[in-house]
Amino acid sequence: MNVTIVDYNSGNISSVINSFKEVAKDKVNIEVTSNLNKIKSSDKVVLPGQGSFKSCIDGLNSINGLIDTLSEFALNNKKPLLGICVGLQMFADIGYEEVETKGLGWISGKVSKIDNQNGKYKLPHIGWNQINIAKDSKIFKDIENNSHMYFVHSYEFIPNDNSVTAATTDYASNMVCAVEKENIFGTQFHPEKSDKIGLKIINNFINL
Amino acid sequence: MLKNRIIPCLDVKNGRVVKGINFVDLKDAGDPVEQAKIYSDGGADEICFLDITASNENRDTIYEVVEKTSKKCFVPLTVGGGVRSIDDINKLLNCGADKVSINTAAVQNSKVVEDSSKKFGSQCIVVAIDAKKKDDGWEIFTHGGRNPTSINALEFASKMEKCGAGELLVTSMDKDGTQSGYDIELMHKISSMVNIPVIASGGVGTLDHLVDGIKSGASAVLAASIFHYGTYSVNEAKQYLASKDIPVRI
Numbered sequence: 001m002n003v004t005i006v007d008y009n010s011g012n013i014s015s016v017i018n019s020f021k022e023v024a025k026d027k028v029n030i031e032v033t034s035n036l037n038k039i040k041s042s043d044k045v046v047l048p049g050q051g052s053f054k055s056c057i058d059g060l061n062s063i064n065g066l067i068d069t070l071s072e073f074a075l076n077n078k079k080p081l082l083g084i085c086v087g088l089q090m091f092a093d094i095g096y097e098e099v100e101t102k103g104l105g106w107i108s109g110k111v112s113k114i115d116n117q118n119g120k121y122k123l124p125h126i127g128w129n130q131i132n133i134a135k136d137s138k139i140f141k142d143i144e145n146n147s148h149m150y151f152v153h154s155y156e157f158i159p160n161d162n163s164v165t166a167a168t169t170d171y172a173s174n175m176v177c178a179v180e181k182e183n184i185f186g187t188q189f190h191p192e193k194s195d196k197i198g199l200k201i202i203n204n205f206i207n208l
Numbered sequence: 209m210l211k212n213r214i215i216p217c218l219d220v221k222n223g224r225v226v227k228g229i230n231f232v233d234l235k236d237a238g239d240p241v242e243q244a245k246i247y248s249d250g251g252a253d254e255i256c257f258l259d260i261t262a263s264n265e266n267r268d269t270i271y272e273v274v275e276k277t278s279k280k281c282f283v284p285l286t287v288g289g290g291v292r293s294i295d296d297i298n299k300l301l302n303c304g305a306d307k308v309s310i311n312t313a314a315v316q317n318s319k320v321v322e323d324s325s326k327k328f329g330s331q332c333i334v335v336a337i338d339a340k341k342k343d344d345g346w347e348i349f350t351h352g353g354r355n356p357t358s359i360n361a362l363e364f365a366s367k368m369e370k371c372g373a374g375e376l377l378v379t380s381m382d383k384d385g386t387q388s389g390y391d392i393e394l395m396h397k398i399s400s401m402v403n404i405p406v407i408a409s410g411g412v413g414t415l416d417h418l419v420d421g422i423k424s425g426a427s428a429v430l431a432a433s434i435f436h437y438g439t440y441s442v443n444e445a446k447q448y449l450a451s452k453d454i455p456v457r458i
Contacts, residue, residue, distance in 0.1 A: 011329055011332075012301040012302070012328065012332060014303065014304040015306055018278050018282075018304060021279075022279070022282070051327075051329035116403070122403055122404055122405050123403060123404065126331070126374070127212075127213050127253065127405075127427065130209065148211065148457045152284075154330070170209055171209075192282065193282060193283060195248065198282060
């Protein structure tokens with residue numbers, strides 16, 4: 001099996017690569033590339049993302065044909081795709097970080113700054129927070145409700161249809177922190193930095 | 209609910225741990241990779257490396273350490289010490305660091321903080337502030353606490369927040385190494401002034417000091433010696449905080 005981590009200048013992806021390689025061992029081939037043919041032929045795709053919504057969308061756009069290839073992979077061929085952090089946020093129709101930026105539009109919704117209630121809550125939301133599992137997502141197999149995951153973000157994905165919500169977390173408000181829509185998965189937290197429990201989520205995705 | 213973080217810090221020089229944990233079962237007490245793994249297995253919420261390598265020719269040793277550690281520890285890794293430029297930050301992140309802490313360079317040229325937080329995202333830019341109490345407030349020092357700047361720590365903290373720092377790592381130079389507790393007043397003043405998380409550092413000698421640090425308003429507490437010398441394990445520290453009703457990840 002081939003799992004591709006999309007390399008599109010989205011900031012620091014070393015930790016994503018390390019964690020997937022750790023979980024995959026020799027059983028699964030982990031490829032890190034922006035090569036469109038390799039993405040097309042892979043079984044699963046991971047879309048990481050750090051920095052701002054705009055910088056990540058710009059990064060995708062800077063590689064000719066990448067967005068079309070990813071859309072074909074996820075929407076037409078319905079192969080499993082996991083977005084992490086801004087990788088998840090980009091599923092939305094629109095993002096409001098820096099400037100209003102059009103997203104991939106795969107899961108209807110928007111990405112807005114977390115309402116910190118006039119400074120009552122610090123931003124970024126950094127650290128370990130518990131997740132409330134909202135539905136029986138395949139990536140949460142053997143993951144206990146209220147498990148701790150590592151977060152670092154100032155913006156949140158607000159889906160239009162709550163049925164895509166796989167988990168939420170409480171900070172300033174009850175925020176969506178994981179989504180599942182058919183073959184498309186996303187986590188706002190960083191499974192690659194969430195210790196053994198995070199690696200288990202990665203393992204679940206690899207074994208889908 | 210967001211938990212308060214406990215961050216053990218390791219001083220690394222020429223690729224070796226300077227003050228190490230004295231555990232009998234350690235194969236190599238000076239190996240930062242092995243020590244970081246002990247911390248992460250013990251429940252550390254993040255790991256911090258402070259590179260204190262003095263000579264330029266040995267500067268590259270930290271990259272190898274970071275690379276090896278990031279393949280074994282799956283909790284966030286912050287690396288500081290000698291970070292001067294966007295290029296340094298890029299190299300550390302590529303080796304597997306999740307955050308980089310900037311001290312002297314941030315004071316000399318705040319544009320480094322502005323540019324790097326734009327390029328890599330605020331989430332990986334930590335500004336380290338070394339402060340010393342004066343009659344009329346706190347003064348920040350650079351170059352590992354050697355050079356005074358006559359810059360006011362509170363004003364500087366606020367400026368760094370505006371420049372895009374994701375977190376502030378605040379060390380009291382008066383308290384550092386004394387094991388007499390954090391400078392609570394300093395931690396409280398800075399964390400109530402800025403809207404980004406503050407990591408308290410410098411002075412921890414007992415578990416109650418960690419409690420005081422969190423109560424001062426800091427989001428995370430950093431400690432070196434109490435963990436280095438095995439006085440307490442990270443897990444013991446967390447159990448203690450939990451017993452004092454401070455939310456931690458256990």
